[in-house]
Amino acid sequence: MRLFDKPAHVLHDMLVHKEITAVALAQDVIARIDEVDGNVKSYLTQTREDALKKAKAVDEKIAAGKEILFLEGIPGAIKDNICTKGIKTTCASKMLENFIPPYDATVMNKLYAENPIVLGKTNMDEFAMGGSTENSAYFPTHNPWSLECVPGGSSGGSAAAVAAGTAIWAVGSDTGGSIRQPASFCGIVGMKPTYGRVSRYGLVAFASSLDQIGPLTRDVTDCANVMNIIAGYDEKDSTSIKANVPDYTTSLVQNVKGLKIGMPKEYFVKGMDADVEKAVRAAVKQFELLGAEIVEISLPHTEYAISTYYLIAPAEATSNLARYDGVSYGERVDGIDIVDMMTKTRSEKFGEEVKRRIMIGNYALSAGYYDAYYLKALKVRTLVKQDFDKAFEQVDVIIAPTAPTPAYKIGSMTNDPLKMYLQDVCTVPLNLAGLPGISIPCGFSNKHLPIGLQIIGKPLAEDTIIRAAYTYEQSQKFHNEMADLGGVEA
Amino acid sequence: MNYEAVIGLEIHSELKTNTKIFCGCATSFGAQQNTQVCPVCLGLPGVLPVINKRVVEFAIKAGIALNCKINKFSKFDRKNYYYPDLPKNFQTSQYDLPIAEFGYVDIEVEGKQKRVRVTRIHMEEDAGKLVHSGNTIKDSATSNVDYNRTGVPLIEIVSEPDMSTPAEARAYMEKVKSILEYIDVSNCKMEEGNLRADLNVSLRPIGTKELGTKAEMKNINSFKAVDDALAYEIERQEEILEDGGHIVQETRTWDPAKGITLSMRTKEAAHDYRYLPEPDLVPIITTDEEIEAYKKGLPELPEARKNRLIAQNGLSSYDAESITASRQMAEYFDEVLAKGADAKLAANWIMGDLSKNLNAEGKTIENSPVAAKSLAAMIALISKGTISSKIAKTVFEEMWQTGADPESIVKDKGLVQITDTKAIEVIVDAVIEANPKPVADYKGGNVKAIGALVGQVMKQSKGKANPGVVNQLLKAKLDA
Numbered sequence: 001m002r003l004f005d006k007p008a009h010v011l012h013d014m015l016v017h018k019e020i021t022a023v024a025l026a027q028d029v030i031a032r033i034d035e036v037d038g039n040v041k042s043y044l045t046q047t048r049e050d051a052l053k054k055a056k057a058v059d060e061k062i063a064a065g066k067e068i069l070f071l072e073g074i075p076g077a078i079k080d081n082i083c084t085k086g087i088k089t090t091c092a093s094k095m096l097e098n099f100i101p102p103y104d105a106t107v108m109n110k111l112y113a114e115n116p117i118v119l120g121k122t123n124m125d126e127f128a129m130g131g132s133t134e135n136s137a138y139f140p141t142h143n144p145w146s147l148e149c150v151p152g153g154s155s156g157g158s159a160a161a162v163a164a165g166t167a168i169w170a171v172g173s174d175t176g177g178s179i180r181q182p183a184s185f186c187g188i189v190g191m192k193p194t195y196g197r198v199s200r201y202g203l204v205a206f207a208s209s210l211d212q213i214g215p216l217t218r219d220v221t222d223c224a225n226v227m228n229i230i231a232g233y234d235e236k237d238s239t240s241i242k243a244n245v246p247d248y249t250t251s252l253v254q255n256v257k258g259l260k261i262g263m264p265k266e267y268f269v270k271g272m273d274a275d276v277e278k279a280v281r282a283a284v285k286q287f288e289l290l291g292a293e294i295v296e297i298s299l300p301h302t303e304y305a306i307s308t309y310y311l312i313a314p315a316e317a318t319s320n321l322a323r324y325d326g327v328s329y330g331e332r333v334d335g336i337d338i339v340d341m342m343t344k345t346r347s348e349k350f351g352e353e354v355k356r357r358i359m360i361g362n363y364a365l366s367a368g369y370y371d372a373y374y375l376k377a378l379k380v381r382t383l384v385k386q387d388f389d390k391a392f393e394q395v396d397v398i399i400a401p402t403a404p405t406p407a408y409k410i411g412s413m414t415n416d417p418l419k420m421y422l423q424d425v426c427t428v429p430l431n432l433a434g435l436p437g438i439s440i441p442c443g444f445s446n447k448h449l450p451i452g453l454q455i456i457g458k459p460l461a462e463d464t465i466i467r468a469a470y471t472y473e474q475s476q477k478f479h480n481e482m483a484d485l486g487g488v489e490a
Numbered sequence: 491m492n493y494e495a496v497i498g499l500e501i502h503s504e505l506k507t508n509t510k511i512f513c514g515c516a517t518s519f520g521a522q523q524n525t526q527v528c529p530v531c532l533g534l535p536g537v538l539p540v541i542n543k544r545v546v547e548f549a550i551k552a553g554i555a556l557n558c559k560i561n562k563f564s565k566f567d568r569k570n571y572y573y574p575d576l577p578k579n580f581q582t583s584q585y586d587l588p589i590a591e592f593g594y595v596d597i598e599v600e601g602k603q604k605r606v607r608v609t610r611i612h613m614e615e616d617a618g619k620l621v622h623s624g625n626t627i628k629d630s631a632t633s634n635v636d637y638n639r640t641g642v643p644l645i646e647i648v649s650e651p652d653m654s655t656p657a658e659a660r661a662y663m664e665k666v667k668s669i670l671e672y673i674d675v676s677n678c679k680m681e682e683g684n685l686r687a688d689l690n691v692s693l694r695p696i697g698t699k700e701l702g703t704k705a706e707m708k709n710i711n712s713f714k715a716v717d718d719a720l721a722y723e724i725e726r727q728e729e730i731l732e733d734g735g736h737i738v739q740e741t742r743t744w745d746p747a748k749g750i751t752l753s754m755r756t757k758e759a760a761h762d763y764r765y766l767p768e769p770d771l772v773p774i775i776t777t778d779e780e781i782e783a784y785k786k787g788l789p790e791l792p793e794a795r796k797n798r799l800i801a802q803n804g805l806s807s808y809d810a811e812s813i814t815a816s817r818q819m820a821e822y823f824d825e826v827l828a829k830g831a832d833a834k835l836a837a838n839w840i841m842g843d844l845s846k847n848l849n850a851e852g853k854t855i856e857n858s859p860v861a862a863k864s865l866a867a868m869i870a871l872i873s874k875g876t877i878s879s880k881i882a883k884t885v886f887e888e889m890w891q892t893g894a895d896p897e898s899i900v901k902d903k904g905l906v907q908i909t910d911t912k913a914i915e916v917i918v919d920a921v922i923e924a925n926p927k928p929v930a931d932y933k934g935g936n937v938k939a940i941g942a943l944v945g946q947v948m949k950q951s952k953g954k955a956n957p958g959v960v961n962q963l964l965k966a967k968l969d970a
Binding site: 081082083089091096099101102103105200201202203204205207208209235236237238239315316318319322323325327328329337338342362365366367370374 | 529532533534535536537538539540541568570572574577578579580627628633635637762764765766769770771772
């Protein structure tokens with residue numbers, strides 16, 4: 001029996017009931033990596049060495065009649081921009097090619113407390129800048145549903161690993177859609193929590209006011225369980241929210257009766273893929289059938305969200321990435337003096353997209369341009385947020401496509417950064433407003449590529465989102481289908 | 491043409507918190523290099539700052555003591571520039587919403603009062619320290635960075651350009667130092683870099699209002715350097731203007747060895763700091779209640795203490811100012827008085843022999859070899875007439891050297907003043923006998939001639955004769 005194709009909650013139950021062993025599970029997922037990761041290329045660094053030893057300890061614990069935690073003994077993967085003590089954390093950049101953090105991110109401490117089997121660090125767009133994982137300085141990751149397509153990004157490695165069964169669960173980060181969009185492209189569940197819900201301590205910063213860590217999982221049940229583990233206030237992150245974390249599994253109920261769902265007309269944009277529109281509109285219908293009330297709403301500033309995002313995120317990035325100068329850690333390219341050394345290091349070790357954004361950010365913050373660009377962007381950000389505030393006076397959640405298209409072919413957009421940026425139109429507004437959102441599978445394109453449905457909630461309303469997502473998921477079961485990578489009787 | 495200088499100061503003061511501004515690392519001075527560091531102050535990937543609440547408290551206290559308005563909504567910003575002593579290549583500082591604004595400091599120079607306005611006080615982190623193999627980063631083959639100082643909390647106190655002489659600038663800086671010491675928020679040890687100033691100076695023709703082009707001198711870390719650097723710079727600018735030249739807006743360094751200022755960089759080469767609100771920290775909200783509580787918790791400040799010494803102890807404004815300039819000095823003075831010493835005598839001795847000896851040996855009042863109670867005892871001996879002021883100088887010197895108490899010094903060395911009229915009369919008679927010229931002069935109407943006779947008597951009594959008695963006896967005998 002293969003095990004890699006099952007969600008964590010199923011595997012957890014099987015472990016508890018001694019139907020399987022943690023060793024068998026670890027072996028199976030490792031075998032799966034050996035079978036398919038040569039093609040999918042999800043992992044930048046693998047940490048399988050002590051996996052079996054750890055799994056054996058979990059089995060002994062179960063044999064001794066002890067209770068195990070949800071993720072205990074379940075193999076998972078970590079995006080390579082989350083600091084892991086003693087394990088390389090490269091951000092898929094040449095700049096940090098050999099960087100081994102001396103500390104663990106808060107999220108890692110929380111995950112390690114569950115005693116899972118972490119199999120490695122996953123590929124991403126360099127410093128999380130991109131939406132296709134093509135901006136990795138090492139190699140692109142391939143979409144398990146069609147190897148010639150991108151998995152989305154920037155958490156493309158995490159999404160592809162979960163979709164390919166090379167990890168049962170994963171965590172990623174979402175600055176402008178970097179969890180939700182790859183989840184959509186790979187046919188899995190991905191959640192960006194409310195800004196401040198999950199500690200950012202140890203997440204290598206891209207744009208601090210937008211970044212948020214979240215889970216990528218096979219289904220909504222796993223999403224709720226991983227959220228239970230990673231959410232919560234952290235005194236090391238001043239922007240984390242001091243609020244109780246509800247038990248998200250109590251929201252795993254099939255009930256959307258009377259739930260008011262907003263459908264923003266601005267999200268059904270011209271140029272949107274017909275299959276995506278069809279699938280999303282069908283999902284809306286499905287919600288109606290399930291008893292929800294659909295309300296057409298307007299988020300009038302949506303059209304400015306992309307330009308706002310592409311000023312604020314690079315401005316913060318320019319400052320956050322200034323520390324990579326070759327002085328005390330990371331790579332160094334020698335120069336004739338200190339300025340030459342810094343210049344050469346940054347010129348040679350950053351990739352094109354990172355340099356492009358550093359330049360945009362510097363420009364936006366420069367004397368004489370600050371008011372026209374950065375300050376204006378901050379004001380528009382407030383307007384975008386106010387759109388949502390107003391909408392949420394009428395509705396409980398908002399649904400929209402996650403991305404305007406299904407996964408596209410590798411290399412098909414790399415020469416047109418602007419077109420690539422426009423792909424983020426449905427996801428960036430949430431980051432600007434700090435709102436939680438989930439992407440869940442809602443069907444397939446005519447080429448059988450997954451399509452994602454986005455459900456957006458009020459601040460800290462992850463529970464409502466999970467309830468709506470779970471109800472829909474259980475009524476449709478799109479999540480039960482896994483990518484066919486051959487050789488497997490799934 | 492006659493010019494007047496326009497001077498403004500930016501004073502940086504390290505706050506005496508136990509831990510750094512954004513992490514839990516220690517701040518002690520002189521620790522082994524790179525031993526007081528952690529991922530946060532090293533700016534490693536992924537770390538986040540957490541504000542040390544004590545820093546905010548100290549900054550607010552400084553704001554109150556410098557008569558500022560405390561901003562109830564304040565925030566941090568990033569000041570972006572590349573330098574190898576700055577691990578993140580940005581300094582977390584405050585830009586448009588500093589913790590305190592619109593204050594003032596009153597100074598007194600040559601008997602004249604002046605109010606210097608304080609523009610703002612903001613909080614920020616200190617940078618690390620470069621250790622070069624050569625003299626500067628440019629002529630060094632290698633440079634190392636000591637990150638112990640990285641993240642040590644600073645407040646920057648910015649003044650309006652309200653000063654017009656080096657003496658005023660110095661008095662202002664001394665007053666600010668004194669206030670920070672009183673409220674106990676900074677060690678203010680200038681030799682350890684706790685307190686340093688950037689001096690901005692420009693010239694304008696006397697009587698005009700428009701400001702001239704300024705030069706800035708960075709990191710001045712002694713009062714002498716404030717005096718000297720400003721004096722040099724004012725002269726330099728005056729010469730340029732006299733010759734019909736123009737001042738270049740620039741940053742200059744003060745070379746104390748050569749006694750000159752040198753150009754560092756011009757305005758054109760100045761950094762564009764690309765300020766950005768610090769997204770990793772939340773705004774600092776301060777309530778009226780908190781401000782009130784801090785206000786109540788502050789000790790008596792130098793100005794109030796000075797006024798008290800004038801009103802209660804009858805000191806002159808100058809003496810009171812000198813005594814209260816340092817909190818430790820003022821406390822020492824209070825202690826001497828508490829032991830019953832006369833206030834004026836105490837002030838004279840503290841500002842005179844005691845300060846002279848302290849300065850000569852580079853000591854501070856806290857480690858004075860002469861304790862307050864010993865000085866009080868010595869002053870009591872003077873007041874009682876046991877020793878003369880002159881003898882007291884010898885006693886004080888002995889106290890300074892040996893730490894012995896004044897009573898035993900006086901006893902052991904036989905320094906008790908002779909007040910016995912008969913014993914003194916014997917010497918007086920002998921002196922009159924032996925000095926016919928001054929005697930004749932005095933009798934001829936030159937009353938000052940008596941001085942020479944008094945001197946002779948004192949000399950022969952080895953300084954032990956009571957000068958009052960000597961005077962009295964001489965006069966009686968010569969006038970008879």
